Amino acid sequence: MNKNSSVKTVVAVGIGAALFFVLGRFVAIPSGIPNTNISVQYAVLALLAAMYGPVAGGLIGFIGHTLIDLSWGGSPWWSWIIASAFVGVVVGLFAKSLALSEGDFGKKKMVTFAVANVVANAIAWGVIAPVLDIAIYSEPVEKVFAQGAMAAVANSLTAVIIGLLLVVAFTKTIAKKGSLDKE
Amino acid sequence: MAAKTVLNYLPRKSVVHSLTGTTKLAFFLCFTFASMITYDTRVLAGLLAVSLVCFKLSHIKLREVRFMLVFMLIFLVLNNLFIYLFSPDQGTAIYGTRTVLCHLFWRYDITAEQLFYTLNITLKYFVALPVAILFISATNPSEFASSLNSIGISYRVGYSVAIALRYIPDIQRDYHNISQAQQARGVELGKTEKLWTRLKNAVTILLPLILTSLNRIDVISNAMELRGFGKNPKRTWYTHRPFRTTDYLALALGAALFAVSMTVTLVCGRFYNPFI
Numbered sequence: 180m181n182k183n184s185s186v187k188t189v190v191a192v193g194i195g196a197a198l199f200f201v202l203g204r205f206v207a208i209p210s211g212i213p214n215t216n217i218s219v220q221y222a223v224l225a226l227l228a229a230m231y232g233p234v235a236g237g238l239i240g241f242i243g244h245t246l247i248d249l250s251w252g253g254s255p256w257w258s259w260i261i262a263s264a265f266v267g268v269v270v271g272l273f274a275k276s277l278a279l280s281e282g283d284f285g286k287k288k289m290v291t292f293a294v295a296n297v298v299a300n301a302i303a304w305g306v307i308a309p310v311l312d313i314a315i316y317s318e319p320v321e322k323v324f325a326q327g328a329m330a331a332v333a334n335s336l337t338a339v340i341i342g343l344l345l346v347v348a349f350t351k352t353i354a355k356k357g358s359l360d361k362e
Numbered sequence: 363m364a365a366k367t368v369l370n371y372l373p374r375k376s377v378v379h380s381l382t383g384t385t386k387l388a389f390f391l392c393f394t395f396a397s398m399i400t401y402d403t404r405v406l407a408g409l410l411a412v413s414l415v416c417f418k419l420s421h422i423k424l425r426e427v428r429f430m431l432v433f434m435l436i437f438l439v440l441n442n443l444f445i446y447l448f449s450p451d452q453g454t455a456i457y458g459t460r461t462v463l464c465h466l467f468w469r470y471d472i473t474a475e476q477l478f479y480t481l482n483i484t485l486k487y488f489v490a491l492p493v494a495i496l497f498i499s500a501t502n503p504s505e506f507a508s509s510l511n512s513i514g515i516s517y518r519v520g521y522s523v524a525i526a527l528r529y530i531p532d533i534q535r536d537y538h539n540i541s542q543a544q545q546a547r548g549v550e551l552g553k554t555e556k557l558w559t560r561l562k563n564a565v566t567i568l569l570p571l572i573l574t575s576l577n578r579i580d581v582i583s584n585a586m587e588l589r590g591f592g593k594n595p596k597r598t599w600y601t602h603r604p605f606r607t608t609d610y611l612a613l614a615l616g617a618a619l620f621a622v623s624m625t626v627t628l629v630c631g632r633f634y635n636p637f638i
Binding site: 185186187188189190191192193194195196197198200201202205206208217219222223226238242243246249250251254255257315316317318319320321322325326340341344345348349352 | 370394397398401430433434437444445447448449452455456483486490491493494497498518519521522523524525526527528529530532533534537551560561562564565568569571572573575578579582583586587591592632
């Protein structure tokens with residue numbers, strides 16, 4: 180990593196965490212199921228992680244989620260924060276193969292992006308969050324896995340649908356590599 | 363949407379406020395971990411007492427933080443309700459006995475063990491609450507980055523957190539402007555739209571927000587690059603304050619609480635069992 184990109188990562192983490200916070204704290208899009216809102220922040224987390232890599236993705240999830248918890252006034256709920264960070268790291272691992280800054284985003288990359296998000300969210304909310312809930316907070320097994328499964332489905336859908344729409348729209352704004360023709 | 367600051371800093375003249383940010387952060391972490399590992403009612407009660415004394419010392423009034431308290435209470439009630447709905451016998455599973463107080467219906471009995479377990483969960487929430495509120499409202503946000511750095515976290519990460527705190531109000535304002543502008547053009551996010559349209563409409567708001575944020579990232583990182591950010595392995599902080607006696611005392615108290623909680627957990631187990 181050269182020096183310029185490391186400064187950029189620092190800033191991307193800061194701004195990304197701020198975005199994650201604002202979307203997670205103040206933006207509520209009703210999902211149709213009572214009391215359940217669409218967590219758009221996970222779509223944005225997916226996009227930013229895919230752009231800036233696993234370190235940035237993980238930190239955005241970690242810092243953003245911690246700030247949300249702190250702003251609600253409780254002590255941070257570490258198990259879910261770690262799950263958020265995990266989503267960022269896993270999606271970020273695909274940053275190289277997605278190469279969003281090149282501007283072409285074909286079918287193959289769409290599938291990669293979708294699979295990465297589903298895997299990341301399924302493991303994070305279906306396994307990591309409930310297991311840590313049991314280990315740290317001794318909550319009942321049935322309850323945490325029911326909660327986790329709901330979150331896994333909701334967040335994967337959000338990340339895949341809104342995330343894909345975002346990425347496609349975003350890559351259209353970038354000039355493709357080799358898009359200039361010699362006349 | 364009022365431009366509320368995230369961490370609702372309430373400046374006061376008090377012992378708690380005069381502690382350095384580092385001390386507060388370290389104490390907060392020690393305390394949350396201490397209350398996290400144990401489920402022992404006696405330890406939790408002791409921690410709650412310490413926590414309330416700290417709150418008293420800070421001269422922050424209860425009504426100033428009422429919003430957080432109410433939110434936490436709602437969350438707590440909902441959580442306890444869910445736990446009961448999903449496993450009414452969690453208390454029995456933990457404490458090993460089953461003392462039925464009264465029968466409700468189907469598999470739902472009210473047992474002494476379940477009530478005791480619920481009491482412990484409630485205690486666990488309340489123990490951390492005053493210290494968390496204090497940490498948020500008595501720490502100057504600009505001191506936060508330097509305190510993260512001084513407990514051993516890389517200053518780059520500290521700086522990221524500082525940037526996040528600095529730009530949250532800006533991004534909030536951007537979001538507000540963009541969503542008003544789009545709503546004026548007929549973009550609707552409420553329940554009147556179909557779910558798919560709602561999602562697509564969310565993207566029409568999110569995309570401009572992300573593009574302006576990416577622009578911001580470029581501008582800020584260029585500015586930091588120009589000022590030589592990240593050149594040295596260490597840096598100094600404008601808001602850094604030297605430690606005083608009270609800081610050492612607070613740190614010792616935090617470490618002691620953590621040690622007590624850890625020893626009790628290791629020696630007597632996580633749960634205090636009055637049933638056998």
